[in-house]
Amino acid sequence: MAALRYLTAGESHGKALIGILEGIPSGLGISPRDIDNDLVRRQAGYGRGGRMKIEADRAEILSGVRWGQTIGSPIALLIENRDYRNWVKGMSFHAEDYGSIPAITQPRPGHADLSGSLKYRHQDIRNVLERSSARETAMRVALGAIAKKFLQVFHISIGSYVLQIGGVRMREADGPAAVSREKRQGAKGFGSSSRLEEGSNLKAFQSLFRKAEKSPVRCPDVEASRRMVQLIDEVTKSGNSVGGVFEVFVTGCPPGLGSYIQWDKRLDGRFSHALMSIQAIKGVEVGLGFWMSARFGSEVMDEIFFSRRTGYYRKTNNAGGIEGGMTDGMPILLRAAMKPIPTLRRPLKSVDTVTKNPVQAVYERSDICAVPAAGVIGEAMVALTLADAFLEKFGGDSMEEVQRNYESYMHSVKRS
Incomplete structure (x- = not known):
């Protein structure tokens, strides 16, 4: 990241998670409530594990904010791990507590367990799974909430919803953001997307988002939501897990963020990197994504129009913004595919790293389905990436300076 930098630290069952975000200008209004709202959303979702009943994630602001406003210095956050009280000896930093809990030597297929223990020469796999755990994403959500707050000043909104869990997929949404029947009927996999009618984008996405927030699985389709819950119940009884697909959308974004000048400045690549960095994400699409590969250019390119009143516009958004x-000024559409959680109550075959004998993989308390939560994490990663690109383009040390640069650019765009 060029304008923003962030780091997280902490283990899943350690004392706390720590995050540092550098690059937010001074003068941005922020409060713990702005952050805690998204932390609550991350903890929700049907199919989450027992850990969510223990934790009540709240962010404590340690630095970078004074009297409700950022002051330009690095923002440090802390999220307490309440479950640490059950792991005081097991996660102690005192040498004399060594061996207070048994070492884990049965790596789980699909996790970082085996590769991580080989790479870092750990005899106890807990040293790997504690940091590779998705518990770390709680801090990413907290930092992303600050990035969201920054983008909201410029009327940029970010949200998400679940498209699919297992083999259950939402039907066409109602209203102007509906997936076109033509594309839906011909689509395979999770490559179909929204074909948006001109002028309806913001209201359509707000409607989808509101419906999703009322759903236990964050899916705006009521019937699909019911079937997803039913599927998760069935999977839970069988000792298995299930994945799915979520979509992140961004509205209100100006044209020209990112660049074609160098490979690492291309915004679609940066978004893909950010989403793929989320635990268990195995695929990312931008716009119509893979669906476009089976169509001709004349079918998928978004034609350009001009209005004296509103300027340049598109009637379609197959490119996903x-x-x-x-x-390009259209809503940004990003989809991510999440594999099933690899920790299973009905463990898979593995090998003991000490004896080399066949064993069952260790079971560590986990979710059955984390797709609804992954969408909230996806929002955070998109927000951090977009805020970085925004500050690259309009950067300043204060919000006043960034606002001035942004307004000057938008004025020039409207005159073009």
């Missing part, structure tokens, strides 16, 4: 590595 990004062309040539840059935002």
